Structures are given as C-alpha cells and as structure tokens.
Amino acid sequence: MAKPTTYAVPICLGLTLLALIGIALSVTQKSPVYAIVLLIPTVIYEVYRTEPGASTKTASWAMLAILILELIFLATGVSYNLASYFGTDDVYMGGLLVPLGDIRVLAPAIIAVIALVLAIRTAGPFTKWLSIIIFVTAFTVIYTVDSESFRNLFRSAVQQIFFYF
Numbered sequence: 001m002a003k004p005t006t007y008a009v010p011i012c013l014g015l016t017l018l019a020l021i022g023i024a025l026s027v028t029q030k031s032p033v034y035a036i037v038l039l040i041p042t043v044i045y046e047v048y049r050t051e052p053g054a055s056t057k058t059a060s061w062a063m064l065a066i067l068i069l070e071l072i073f074l075a076t077g078v079s080y081n082l083a084s085y086f087g088t089d090d091v092y093m094g095g096l097l098v099p100l101g102d103i104r105v106l107a108p109a110i111i112a113v114i115a116l117v118l119a120i121r122t123a124g125p126f127t128k129w130l131s132i133i134i135f136v137t138a139f140t141v142i143y144t145v146d147s148e149s150f151r152n153l154f155r156s157a158v159q160q161i162f163f164y165f
C-alpha cells in the first residue's frame with residue numbers, strides 16, 4: 001500500500017537540507033562522519049517509503065545496515081584492503097565496475113550503487129528524491145575517506161555512462 005504523501009515534500013526538503021549540511025561539514029572538516037550521521041534519517045525514511053517489490057525493500061534495509069557498518073568502521077578505525085583479500089582490483093556490481101580497496105571506501109560505493117538501483121526501480125517520486133540524496137552523499141563520503149578512490153570510481157562511473165550512449 002502506498003505511503004501517505006501529505007508531509008513528504010517538507011520531510012524530503014528537510015532531509016535534503018540535512019544532507020547538504022552533512023556534506024558541507026564533511027568536506028570542510030575532512031571527516032566523513034558528519035555526512036554519514038546526517039544521512040541516517042534519510043536512509044531510514046527511504047526504508048519507510050520504499051514499497052515491497054522486486055528486491056527494493058531488501059535493498060533499502062541493506063543500505064541502512066551498510067551505512068551503520070560504515071559508521072562503525074570509521075569510529076573504530078577499521079581498515080581492510082578487500083582487493084588483496086579477493087585477489088582482484090575491481091568487481092562488477094549493479095552495472096558499474098567498482099574498484100576494490102579499503103572497506104571504508106567500498107561501503108559507501110555499495111550504498112551509492114544501491115541508491116542508484118532504487119532510483120531506477122522505484123516508482124514513487126519521493127523514493128527517487130531520497131535515492132538521489134543518498135547517492136550524492138555517498139560519493140561525498142568516498143571523497144572524504146579517500147580522494148584518489150573517489151576519482152577512480154567517478155571516472156569508472158562516467159565511462160560506464162558514456163559506454164551506454
């Protein structure tokens with residue numbers, strides 16, 4: 001059943017503002033924690049708004065779990081290179097070639113891919129809006145964790161986009 005939209009616009013506007021504040025703080029303070037903490041309400045609202053469908057509800061819950069794990073990784077200083085563990089430099093995920101590396105970079109990259117998938121697969125304008133907020137903020141987190149990985153991932157995404165056109 002569709003969720004009520006009475007207060008969806010002001011809520012989404014507020015969450016957009018919250019995400020922008022998190023992005024600004026993360027970039028200026030060079031700490032991704034601000035963006036992650038201020039993104040949590042957006043992801044929770046995304047989980048609430050996403051209708052059960054072909055893996056969309058599961059993807060929303062997975063995105064919330066990965067976001068919380070990313071916060072734990074950053075708070076505890078956990079850093080693990082997945083490229084050495086899997087023996088490959090990149091993995092094909094959700095239509096994008098995602099470079100492997102530090103787990104603190106891969107988690108927001110997975111969140112960005114899930115957000116992109118949700119933006120494409122969900123029908124509601126508010127879930128699309130929330131997905132875009134999450135996608136942009138996830139790239140900001142990647143940038144603040146490791147700017148070189150951000151450049152590589154951004155280059156890969158642009159190449160994939162132009163490959164289809």
